Amino acid sequence: TLRYGLQADPQCLDPRQGGLTVSLTVTRSVVDSLLDQDPETGEIAPWLAESWEVNEDASAFTFHLRDDVTFSDGEKLTAELVKKNFDSVAELGPLAGLPLQYLTGYEGTEVVDEHTATVTFAAPNAQFLQAASSMSLGLLSSESLAKTPEELCTGQYAASGPFTIESYEPSTSVAIVRREGYDWAPARAAHTGDAYLDRVEFSVIPEGSVRTGSLVSDQLDVIGDVPTQDLPQLQAGAEYQVVSRPNPGNAGGLLVNTTRPVLGDPAVRQALLLGVDRATVSSTLFFDEAPPATAVLSSSTPGWSDLSDALAYDPDAATSALDDAGWEVGSDGIREKDGQRLTVEATWNPAIGWGKQVLELAQQDYAKIGVELTIRTITLPELNQVLGDRDYDLFYNSQTRPDPDVLWGNFSPANPGNRHGGTDEELAAVLDEQRTTTDPAVRSPLVETAQELILADGFTVPIVESVSILGAASTVQGIDWEASSKPVFYDIWLSQG
Numbered sequence: 001t002l003r004y005g006l007q008a009d010p011q012c013l014d015p016r017q018g019g020l021t022v023s024l025t026v027t028r029s030v031v032d033s034l035l036d037q038d039p040e041t042g043e044i045a046p047w048l049a050e051s052w053e054v055n056e057d058a059s060a061f062t063f064h065l066r067d068d069v070t071f072s073d074g075e076k077l078t079a080e081l082v083k084k085n086f087d088s089v090a091e092l093g094p095l096a097g098l099p100l101q102y103l104t105g106y107e108g109t110e111v112v113d114e115h116t117a118t119v120t121f122a123a124p125n126a127q128f129l130q131a132a133s134s135m136s137l138g139l140l141s142s143e144s145l146a147k148t149p150e151e152l153c154t155g156q157y158a159a160s161g162p163f164t165i166e167s168y169e170p171s172t173s174v175a176i177v178r179r180e181g182y183d184w185a186p187a188r189a190a191h192t193g194d195a196y197l198d199r200v201e202f203s204v205i206p207e208g209s210v211r212t213g214s215l216v217s218d219q220l221d222v223i224g225d226v227p228t229q230d231l232p233q234l235q236a237g238a239e240y241q242v243v244s245r246p247n248p249g250n251a252g253g254l255l256v257n258t259t260r261p262v263l264g265d266p267a268v269r270q271a272l273l274l275g276v277d278r279a280t281v282s283s284t285l286f287f288d289e290a291p292p293a294t295a296v297l298s299s300s301t302p303g304w305s306d307l308s309d310a311l312a313y314d315p316d317a318a319t320s321a322l323d324d325a326g327w328e329v330g331s332d333g334i335r336e337k338d339g340q341r342l343t344v345e346a347t348w349n350p351a352i353g354w355g356k357q358v359l360e361l362a363q364q365d366y367a368k369i370g371v372e373l374t375i376r377t378i379t380l381p382e383l384n385q386v387l388g389d390r391d392y393d394l395f396y397n398s399q400t401r402p403d404p405d406v407l408w409g410n411f412s413p414a415n416p417g418n419r420h421g422g423t424d425e426e427l428a429a430v431l432d433e434q435r436t437t438t439d440p441a442v443r444s445p446l447v448e449t450a451q452e453l454i455l456a457d458g459f460t461v462p463i464v465e466s467v468s469i470l471g472a473a474s475t476v477q478g479i480d481w482e483a484s485s486k487p488v489f490y491d492i493w494l495s496q497g
Contacts, residue, residue: 002200002476002492005211007225008351009171009204011380012153015135016089016096020351020380021400021468021486024135025224026174026202028482029195029489031138031159034063034082036186037130037402037483039245042302044129047186048077048139048160058124058438061132065115069184071141073158079117083109085139086119095149097384097417101409102131124436126443127405133483134401160184162195162490174202176489189491190478196493208353215240215471221494222479222487225353226471228286234471241476244289244469247485248301248402250410251293252358253462254346255395259421262344263393267325268371269458272344272394275318275369276362278311282464285357289469293462296407296451300465302440303404303447310455311462318369327370335370343372348396350380355396358463390421398466402483404447407431411454420459427453 006025012018015027036047049063069077086109089099105122112118121128131137144157151157155165155174162185163176177199185192203220205211208227212234214220226234226242234240254272258264278292291299294308327335327342335342346362348355356375363373373394378386386392399406410419414428427450434446454460468485478491 002197002222002489002494003220004200004202005205005214005220005223006174006202007208007211007353008206008380010168010174011170013155013165013168013174014149014152014157015138016092016099017149017153019098019136022224022351024484025486026165026176027138028135028486029163029200030161030165030176031135031140032069032161032184033133033135033138035129035133036188037133038188039402039481039483039485042402042483044133045187047133048184049132052129054129054438058126058128058436059122060118060120061128062112062116062118063132065117066184067115069160070181071158071160072164072179073141073143075141075143075158077139077160078114079109079111080114081139081142082117083111084142084145086137088145089137092149094388098134098136098409101415102128102134102137126435126438127403127408129438130401130403130405135484135486163200166199171204173204176200176202185490190480191491195490196478197489200489212471215473218473221476222470222472224468224470224487226469228289228354228469230471231287231289231469239474241472241474242469243472243479244467245481245485246298246300247398247400247466247468248298248483249400249406249466250296250398250460251298251462252290252352252396252398252464252466253293253296253460254362255392255397255410255419255460256458257390257393257395257419257421258459259390260344260393262340262342265325266458267321267327268342270321271318271369271371272366272461273311273455273458274314274321275371276365276461276463277313278463279313281358281361285354285361286464286467290464290467293464296411296454296460296462297404297447298465301402301404301406303444305444305448305451307448307451307455310452315365315369322370329370333367333370334372341372342370343374344393345374345376346394346396347376347378347386347392349383350378351383352396352398358396362463387419388417390419394461395419396463400466400484404443405435407447407450407454408435411450411459420457422457422459424453424457427457
């Protein structure tokens with residue numbers, strides 16, 4: 001049994017509804033996908049589908065399924081089941097936030113024969129191959145799909161992965177157990193057949209120091225989201241190991257709600273971009289484990305380009321921008337304009353353990369240029385509502401996805417659920433165009449242009465790259481990551497201490 005300390009409650013164990021890192025950490029070893037993605041190269045590889053074809057304009061994808069896959073309730077994998085899964089996303093509606101984005105323009109799935117399915121879109125959708133490798137489009141059995149969204153969130157479903165969910169006690173624990181007869185792991189796995197572990201017991205421990213203490217006192221074998229101040233302790237002794245991986249996707253940064261009066265001023269947004277010292281945040285808070293952001297995307301994301309010149313710390317330029325826009329420094333050092341105080345409120349995703357500390361360092365930097373940053377705390381149950389309603393001025397978050405289309409969801413003005421509420425027709429067009437080609441030579445320049453426009457618009461303030469950091473006992477062997485930096489439990493085994 002592997003004992004694992006989660007940094008937050010998963011909230012929902014349905015991979016289509018649950019987008020939190022802690023939720024996907026559990027479900028990745030329970031739910032398989034049509035395709036796999038190599039975490040090092042980003043290349044798409046077979047999994048439940050042993051081969052596939054894409055039509056000329058990337059609007060139709062034909063998958064040829066393995067014929068030996070079964071789900072934990074006995075159902076066999078068929079093209080009809082693939083159709084049911086993709087059709088069900090539309091039925092979930094807003095509850096399936098990420099899958100709905102991945103299936104934008106979905107027209108339907110044709111059952112060509114028992115083990116061949118063609119998924120068709122109304123327009124080119126090049127990102128779909130990577131989406132088909134994600135947990136968000138992982139497959140559940142037919143009987144499971146008939147259950148209510150609430151039942152699925154509690155883990156009452158059957159999938160085809162090497163583990164099954166045994167129990168879930170909200171805010172307390174999750175247990176998954178090995179499934180007998182599993183024999184269709186991706187080719188990059190270290191072994192074939194059943195998982196090595198009998199079970200994994202997850203304990204929900206939000207307080208970082210308590211997670212570390214539980215590891216050191218041998219109450220846990222692995223902990224997620226290691227508090228950075230505890231890294232030296234774990235790195236110093238032979239009895240522990242620290243395993244980290246940069247997260248692909250949007251770097252950790254401040255989402256900017258341009259519909260708020262103060263943030264509607266482009267000069268204020270420019271000052272926020274220039275006025276935060278990313279290198280100090282990285283070294284002070286993360287001991288350089290999380291490098292300063294160099295673009296909207298993190299450097300481990302396919303399509304990343306180095307835009308660090310646009311993110312250089314320049315408080316003088318930030319001050320000049322505010323001066324030129326008429327924001328005058330008041331008696332207490334905070335600027336004012338037309339009787340309005342330059343105050344912005346920031347909150348953060350509570351599943352990101354160091355979010356508040358990042359905001360506190362930004363608060364100090366912004367005070368130096370005359371911007372008052374106040375900090376608001378929200379709870380995990382409030383998260384989706386706050387994001388959906390844009391109930392924030394600034395929101396510190398990162399989003400993990402090993403595909404540059406992660407930009408579309410947060411920043412495309414064509415997506416009603418974008419996080420900034422602003423307009424930019426050129427940005428919308430570029431983000432749509434990068435969805436039309438699977439050729440990196442064509443797509444990467446478009447992705448670079450999109451990031452340049454996002455920064456010029458001030459729709460986000462990237463600060464540090466997101467990183468997954470695990471602390472583990474030295475007896476834990478075979479720790480590995482999948483492409484979106486979730487740990488994979490299939491190959492893990494325990495040696496004698």
